[in-house]
Amino acid sequence: MQDFDELLNIDKNSIWHPYSAMSSDSPVYHVASADGVRLKLSNGQELIDGMSSWWSVIHGYNHPEMNLALEQQLKDMAHVMFGGLTHTPAIKLTEKLIAITPEPLNAVFYSDSGSVAVEVAMKMAIQYWHAKGESKRQRFISLRSGYHGDTLGAMSVCDPETGMHSLFSGVLPEQIFIEQPQCRFGEPCTDNDIAALKKALIEHGKDCAALIMEPIVQGAGGMWFYSADYVRQARKLCNEHNVLLIFDEIATGFGRTGKLFACEHADVVPDIMCIGKALTGGYLSLAATLTTRDIHLTIDGGTPGVFMHGPTFMANPLACTAALTSIRLLLESDWQESINRIQHVLEKGLAPCRQLPQVNDVRILGAIGVVELKEAVDMKAIVPKFVEAGVWIRPFGKLVYVMPPYIISNDDLATLASVMATIISNN
Ligand SMILES: *Cc1c(COP(=O)(O)O)cnc(C)c1O
Numbered sequence: 001m002q003d004f005d006e007l008l009n010i011d012k013n014s015i016w017h018p019y020s021a022m023s024s025d026s027p028v029y030h031v032a033s034a035d036g037v038r039l040k041l042s043n044g045q046e047l048i049d050g051m052s053s054w055w056s057v058i059h060g061y062n063h064p065e066m067n068l069a070l071e072q073q074l075k076d077m078a079h080v081m082f083g084g085l086t087h088t089p090a091i092k093l094t095e096k097l098i099a100i101t102p103e104p105l106n107a108v109f110y111s112d113s114g115s116v117a118v119e120v121a122m123k124m125a126i127q128y129w130h131a132k133g134e135s136k137r138q139r140f141i142s143l144r145s146g147y148h149g150d151t152l153g154a155m156s157v158c159d160p161e162t163g164m165h166s167l168f169s170g171v172l173p174e175q176i177f178i179e180q181p182q183c184r185f186g187e188p189c190t191d192n193d194i195a196a197l198k199k200a201l202i203e204h205g206k207d208c209a210a211l212i213m214e215p216i217v218q219g220a221g222g223m224w225f226y227s228a229d230y231v232r233q234a235r236k237l238c239n240e241h242n243v244l245l246i247f248d249e250i251a252t253g254f255g256r257t258g259k260l261f262a263c264e265h266a267d268v269v270p271d272i273m274c275i276g277k278a279l280t281g282g283y284l285s286l287a288a289t290l291t292t293r294d295i296h297l298t299i300d301g302g303t304p305g306v307f308m309h310g311p312t313f314m315a316n317p318l319a320c321t322a323a324l325t326s327i328r329l330l331l332e333s334d335w336q337e338s339i340n341r342i343q344h345v346l347e348k349g350l351a352p353c354r355q356l357p358q359v360n361d362v363r364i365l366g367a368i369g370v371v372e373l374k375e376a377v378d379m380k381a382i383v384p385k386f387v388e389a390g391v392w393i394r395p396f397g398k399l400v401y402v403m404p405p406y407i408i409s410n411d412d413l414a415t416l417a418s419v420m421a422t423i424i425s426n427n
Contacts, residue, residue, distance in 0.1 A: 004030055004042050026380050029387065034061035037408045039392055047392040050402035050416045055219070055251045057282030059329050060405045066283055066325050073321040082110070082314040089320035096327055097288060100260060102269040107296040109289045109307070110315040114250040114276035115149025117287035118212075120309050121246045121272045122153050125209035128244065128295050131302020139173070141200050141211040141243070145180040147221035148212065148248050157212050159221045176204050181226040185216060185265075185365055189229035197237060205241035210272070212246040216262040216365075219251035223370040223399050225363055231266035244271040244295075250287065254278040254327075255335045256403060258343070258366035271295060281326030286319035330406075338406045342367040345410050346402070349417025356425050360398070369417070370401040371424060382423065389419045400424060 008030060016022055030042040037060050039047045052058060059066065073089065080087060090110065098106045109124075111117050122140065129137035142148075142157040149155070155163050156172040165172055178196040183189045197211075215231050218224040238245040247270035252262035256278065259265050263273075272295065276287030299307050313319075346369035353371045354362050361372040376397045386393045393402060393416070402416050 024380075027384060036060040036062070037405050037412055045387070045390070047387060047390055048404075048408075048412045048416055050391055050393040050404050052278075052403055052405050053282050055256060055277045055403055056280070058254060058256075058278045058406050059281045059326065060407045061282075063281065063329070065329060066281055066322060069321050069325040070283065070318060073318055076317070078318050079313065079316050081312070083310060087315075087317050087320075089317045089324060090315040093315075093320045093324050093327075096324060097275075097290065100327065100331070101273060101275075101290055102261065102263065104292045104294075105269065105273055105290040106293055107291050109291075109309070110320075111287050111289065111309075111311050112285050112313045112316070112319075113149070114248075114274065114287045115151040115154045116311065117250065117274040117276055117289045118148045118154040118157070118248060119151055120289040121212070121248075121274050122157075122209070123309060124272055124289065124291055124295060124299065124307065125244045125246065127299045127302065127307060129209050131298045136207060137209045137243075139175055139204065139208050141176045141178065141197070141204065141208055143180055143213050143218070144177050145218050145222035145224060146212075146214055146248075147219055148214075149250075162221060176200050176208065180218065180222065180224060181230045183227035183230055184363075185225035185227060187227050187229075189227045189233055193227070193230060194233045194237070197234060201237055201241040201243060205243055208241075208243045210244035210246045211238055212248060214248045214250075214252065214262075215268070215270075216265050217252050217257055217368065220396075223363075223368070223372075223401050225365045225368075228266035231263065231268050235266075235268045235270075246270055246272045246274070248274045250274050250276040254330060255339055255406065256366055256368060258336070258339050279326070280319055280322035281329070283322040283326070284316070284319040286316065286323055333406070335406060339366045341410070342404065342406070342408065342413060345413045346417060349414050350420065352421045353424060356421075358424055358427055367406060368401065368403045369420075370399060371420060373398045373400065373424065373427070377427065382427065385423050385426075386419065389423065391416055391419045393420065 031039050032042045033040045037049050039049050094108045109120050140157050145159050148157050156175050178200050183193040247263050249261050253275045272291045274289050280286050346364045350362050350369050353359050358373050360374045363370045377395050
């Protein structure tokens with residue numbers, strides 16, 4: 001067995017991590033195992049996980065029932081192609097997803113990551129309009145500070161500045177961007193707040209296939225919580241302008257915001273919805289794009305008469321089993337109570353941050369706690385401080401935030417919050 005220094009050296013010389021330079025001297029930590037809400041590093045140190053491995057590990061790591069379900073599925077098959085073949089985990093999961101997502105979303109396309117689920121949603125919208133004889137509807141309207149993934153189509157609807165659109169100009173399709181909604185969650189949406197969307201639809205609606213947005217919570221693009229009323233008005237405007245509405249619930253799905261899906265805060269149903277991240281409880285990579293009977297029948301009835309997408313690992317049986325088990329665990333638990341509890345403890349624990357001169361804003365919704373600073377943090381300096389204090393928190397830009405597994409105890413949660421407050425105050 002090679003020693004850890006040697007392993008880390010290979011990592012440093014030859015592996016890219018997300019949005020990183022291989023030659024950077026930012027530390028990466030070697031995880032030996034994980035259990036519950038604890039990441040166990042190879043040097044013996046244990047960290048309380050504040051990130052749920054990017055929204056996904058909602059039941060914690062190494063969950064006995066998740067493990068058991070996967071071991072059993074492994075005995076039947078790990079994988080089988082989905083072209084011309086099917087299997088019970090995919091069928092059962094589909095039944096479940098249709099039951100728990102809002103009506104009338106009842107057709108499901110499986111893919112292997114959130115970015116691809118967004119690509120699929122965009123292609124569905126384009127193929128739908130093509131089948132309706134409106135093939136010039138190929139553009140998308142998107143909100144600034146949004147994040148929808150890293151593949152080229154998904155990137156084209158991400159915030160143009162943080163997504164570095166200028167770097168990729170000529171490759172990325174030019175979409176229509178409108179300001180981030182300024183009306184906060186819990187506040188009404190004024191005529192002024194919705195004006196930009198109205199204007200975009202009047203000017204470009206006829207060329208647009210869809211409006212794509214993360215309902216209620218903008219995730220990786222800014223950790224911003226906005227008015228449910230904005231979402232309702234967006235639905236109404238899309239109907240008036242005959243533009244489809246795509247909700248990207250990849251981060252918000254499966255209870256994180258206090259509702260099973262964030263769109264339920266607004267009581268609004270999209271035409272197409274993307275889910276991923278927490279879908280498998282963080283066990284395996286799986287995503288899905290759901291749509292209505294009308295859209296899938298229209299696509300089927302158009303040219304070429306099929307939907308043009310089909311990933312190799314589509315509806316992987318292990319991943320579908322993980323998703324089914326994770327959804328069962330979630331629905332059997334008192335998850336709303338857990339989310340309320342987390343919201344409550346975060347509100348109390350992060351309250352001292354509001355007084356800090358370094359802090360611009362503190363916002364909490366469901367099991368998401370965000371401290372927005374006035375200046376961008378120095379990642380290279382701050383992450384090791386968190387690790388030293390025994391927590392795993394990975395800020396970006398001006399945002400220091402947590403979205404812990406739903407099973408986290410009040411004590412661990414209070415530790416996350418107090419470490420955040422201490423480290424920010426010394427920053
Ligand atoms: C993470 C995320 C994606 C991309 O998902 P990947 O699995 O990383 O490709 C898309 N949209 C939203 C809202 C996300 O949070």
